[in-house]
Amino acid sequence: xxxxxxxxxxxxxxxxxxxxxxxxxxxxxxxxxxxxxxxxxxxxxxxxxxxxxxxxxxxxxxxxxxxxxxxxxxxxxxxxxxxxxxxxxxxxxxxxxxxxxxxxxx
Amino acid sequence: xxxxxxxxxxxxxxxxxxxxxxxxxxxxxxxxxxxxxxxxxxxxxxxxxxxxxxxxxxxxxxxxxxxxxxxxxxxxxxxxxxxxxxxxxxxxxxxxxxxxxxxxxxxxxxxxxxxxxxxxxxxxxxxxxxxxxxxxxxxxxxxxxxxxxxxxxxxxxxxxxxxxxxxxxxxxxxxxxxxxxxxxxxxxxxxxxxxxxxxxxxxxxxxxxxxxxxxxxxxxxxxxxxxxxxxxxxxxxxxxxxxxxxxxxxxxxxxxxxxxxxxxxxxxxxxxxxxxxxxxxxxxxxxxxxxxxxxxxxxxx
Numbered sequence: 001x002x003x004x005x006x007x008x009x010x011x012x013x014x015x016x017x018x019x020x021x022x023x024x025x026x027x028x029x030x031x032x033x034x035x036x037x038x039x040x041x042x043x044x045x046x047x048x049x050x051x052x053x054x055x056x057x058x059x060x061x062x063x064x065x066x067x068x069x070x071x072x073x074x075x076x077x078x079x080x081x082x083x084x085x086x087x088x089x090x091x092x093x094x095x096x097x098x099x100x101x102x103x104x105x106x
Numbered sequence: 107x108x109x110x111x112x113x114x115x116x117x118x119x120x121x122x123x124x125x126x127x128x129x130x131x132x133x134x135x136x137x138x139x140x141x142x143x144x145x146x147x148x149x150x151x152x153x154x155x156x157x158x159x160x161x162x163x164x165x166x167x168x169x170x171x172x173x174x175x176x177x178x179x180x181x182x183x184x185x186x187x188x189x190x191x192x193x194x195x196x197x198x199x200x201x202x203x204x205x206x207x208x209x210x211x212x213x214x215x216x217x218x219x220x221x222x223x224x225x226x227x228x229x230x231x232x233x234x235x236x237x238x239x240x241x242x243x244x245x246x247x248x249x250x251x252x253x254x255x256x257x258x259x260x261x262x263x264x265x266x267x268x269x270x271x272x273x274x275x276x277x278x279x280x281x282x283x284x285x286x287x288x289x290x291x292x293x294x295x296x297x298x299x300x301x302x303x304x305x306x307x308x309x310x311x312x313x314x315x316x317x318x319x320x321x322x323x324x325x326x327x328x329x330x331x332x333x334x335x336x337x338x339x340x341x342x343x344x345x346x347x348x349x350x351x352x353x354x355x356x357x358x359x360x361x362x363x364x365x366x367x368x369x370x371x372x373x374x375x376x377x378x379x380x381x382x383x384x385x386x387x388x389x390x391x392x393x394x395x396x397x398x399x400x401x402x403x404x405x406x407x
Contacts, residue, residue, distance in 0.1 A: 071340025073110040081141035085242040088250035089216040104191035
């Protein structure tokens with residue numbers, strides 16, 4: 001969690017730096033009176049790196065993926081709950097009372 | 107609904123608690139969450155926690171939930187004294203509570219004093235006529251007295267008001283099955299499938315009922331519902347696989363005299379047979395010969 005979060009912050013910083021570099025580059029172009037055709041190579045690499053790092057962090061920090069398949073072990077229902085609202089007490093267990101000394105002692 | 111992971115977690119915890127490995131409170135919580143009926147164990151371990159002042163006070167507010175759980179478990183185990191003591195403690199703490207009043211009425215039920223319990227439930231219903239649990243208790247009481255037709259009548263009345271109560275539909279279906287009124291049971295299961303289409307066990311139960319009803323049309327429907335169970339469980343439900351085989355065999359018998367134009371999906375049963383054989387080979391190799399003879403007697407493999 002801590003590591004993933006730090007990596008995510010680092011990725012956002014890289015993206016911010018890429019944006020800052022682009023703005024500076026455009027300013028430089030304006031001074032040199034050239035046309036803007038695209039960001040320089042190092043900014044593109046920075047963008048791709050920041051994107052990858054952010055994506056990794058976004059996929060790891062919130063938690064693990066859960067299966068959506070109905071037959072996955074977490075989703076596959078193997079038994080229904082006992083219908084406790086309709087439970088009745090005079091069942092055959094009545095014939096075999098527990099021989100333990102069970103009492104509330106206070 | 108108990109999923110496969112929860113089931114194995116429960117088994118593991120139960121094993122651990124039975125062998126004195128601790129985790130009693132976690133076990134009791136899981137039992138409560140999954141709504142499984144383990145009354146003897148809940149009574150034993152729950153009372154052990156309640157009798158230990160240090161453990162009890164560490165629970166905080168959950169203490170009262172545990173008292174309730176243990177009281178119900180004690181009634182189920184016919185330890186009337188323990189149940190009475192638990193209810194007395196709860197009564198002292200929450201003197202005006204309806205929930206405790208319900209427990210007291212249940213205690214009367216467990217003792218077998220039906221008339222008094224009935225009176226207690228009616229007075230509870232006067233205060234709150236839409237108390238679902240009390241309505242359900244009355245159904246259960248009719249059932250406990252052997253008055254099954256009365257239970258059906260109550261349950262039908264209840265379901266007219268609370269149509270979205272799946273547990274009640276299931277109870278009604280099970281009662282109908284126990285009385286061999288399969289058409290009515292099928293209706294209840296249809297209702298359940300409609301409200302919870304992703305629960306494979308309802309599909310399975312519906313298919314069972316249709317298969318029991320018999321007749322070509324019902325058998326074909328049953329086969330479809332067994333197939334949908336397999337679809338939802340990924341083929342890990344042995345009963346559904348057997349169901350496919352039995353349906354195929356029964357349809358074959360019925361359709362023998364007629365024209366065999368509607369031989370739909372002959373590969374379905376061979377796939378089911380293959381899955382069954384693989385499953386048996388993996389989990390019970392010594393029973394494989396039994397399976398092959400059984401399948402041979404159905405004349406499908």
